[in-house]
Amino acid sequence: MSQVTIIVIRKARPEGRTEMNKIAVTTALRNDDKSVQRALKISSDLNLPFILRNGRSLDEIRREGCYQGLLVTGNNTLVFSYQGGEFFYHPGLSKLRIKEILNGKKDKMIEAMDLKKGDSVLDCTLGLGSDALVAAFFSVHGSVIGIESSSVLSYIVRKGMEFYQDDKDFHLINSMRRIKVVNADHYSYLQKLPNNSVDIVYFDPMFRIPGKKSPSMQAFKPLSNQDPLSCETIKEAIRVAKKRVVIKESANSSEFTRLGVNKISGSKYSPIAYGILEKGGYSD
Numbered sequence: 001m002s003q004v005t006i007i008v009i010r011k012a013r014p015e016g017r018t019e020m021n022k023i024a025v026t027t028a029l030r031n032d033d034k035s036v037q038r039a040l041k042i043s044s045d046l047n048l049p050f051i052l053r054n055g056r057s058l059d060e061i062r063r064e065g066c067y068q069g070l071l072v073t074g075n076n077t078l079v080f081s082y083q084g085g086e087f088f089y090h091p092g093l094s095k096l097r098i099k100e101i102l103n104g105k106k107d108k109m110i111e112a113m114d115l116k117k118g119d120s121v122l123d124c125t126l127g128l129g130s131d132a133l134v135a136a137f138f139s140v141h142g143s144v145i146g147i148e149s150s151s152v153l154s155y156i157v158r159k160g161m162e163f164y165q166d167d168k169d170f171h172l173i174n175s176m177r178r179i180k181v182v183n184a185d186h187y188s189y190l191q192k193l194p195n196n197s198v199d200i201v202y203f204d205p206m207f208r209i210p211g212k213k214s215p216s217m218q219a220f221k222p223l224s225n226q227d228p229l230s231c232e233t234i235k236e237a238i239r240v241a242k243k244r245v246v247i248k249e250s251a252n253s254s255e256f257t258r259l260g261v262n263k264i265s266g267s268k269y270s271p272i273a274y275g276i277l278e279k280g281g282y283s284d
């Protein structure tokens with residue numbers, strides 16, 4: 001009898017439902033050897049094609065190669081350019097939020113997390129990293145890890161957090177440099193972590209109210225994973241969290257019920273609410 005060997009090929013988990021996947025790397029119009037070398041390095045890091053600029057406009061390069069987006073390196077700049085917009089790293093609203101905390105104001109996310117100095121935070125939906133930045137600032141010396149499933153977005157944010165400069169705001173810079181950016185799917189990442197190994201596990205999914213995001217979020221939307229949170233992910237998050245899991249959603253979102261959240265924090269007038277799953281208080 002002949003033997004049959006069955007080989008199971010496990011597909012790598014996709015980056016999620018994004019609007020763009022045909023992306024290339026090029027340089028700014030004015031470029032030198034250094035920026036070409038930098039672009040080549042990015043193209044190899046991200047496994048994306050490198051296109052010589054050759055004086056062409058970004059639109060021309062996009063059209064010729066049918067690219068949906070281009071990562072453009074300049075002198076200390078890294079910009080993601082697509083038809084209809086561009087995106088680069090900046091601290092966004094976190095700068096203002098940190099200033100307000102320093103002035104004694106309360107931050108809704110920090111309250112929902114019940115974050116204490118030294119706490120560790122796993123931000124499972126890093127995006128631009130604004131929430132992670134505020135958490136890093138408030139936790140002072142606590143560790144903050146940000147998980148982002150889009151390889152291009154996590155690359156831009158990692159480089160931004162490493163190199164962004166602001167001579168007048170050392171709180172911002174110190175907090176930024178402490179964040180570890182990881183390109184991974186949060187479910188797979190959580191699965192590898194031991195029980196009770198992180199104080200707070202945090203989610204701010206893209207899924208809710210499409211189109212009603214802030215301008216900075218609209219800018220990176222084409223790169224972002226728009227899948228809803230899964231109940232399996234929340235189960236893993238509860239296992240990994242030492243204190244609590246916090247989910248940011250639009251107020252009155254049916255996502256809270258679907259994910260088993262019954263404690264909600266947020267002001268009556270805010271369009272945003274935070275669902276809280278206390279360790280030990282969750283049943284599926």
Ligand SMILES: C[S@@+](CC[C@H](N)C(=O)[O-])C[C@H]1O[C@@H](n2cnc3c(N)ncnc32)[C@H](O)[C@@H]1O
Pocket residue numbers: 016124125126127128129130131132147148149150153184185186187204205206217223224225226227
């Ligand atoms: C609404 S944004 C988060 C914004 C972020 N809180 C901030 O302050 O900038 C959601 C992010 O989560 C990412 N994301 C969605 N599903 C993910 C998954 N399964 N694993 C890792 N990241 C994911 C998206 O790509 C997107 O960048």
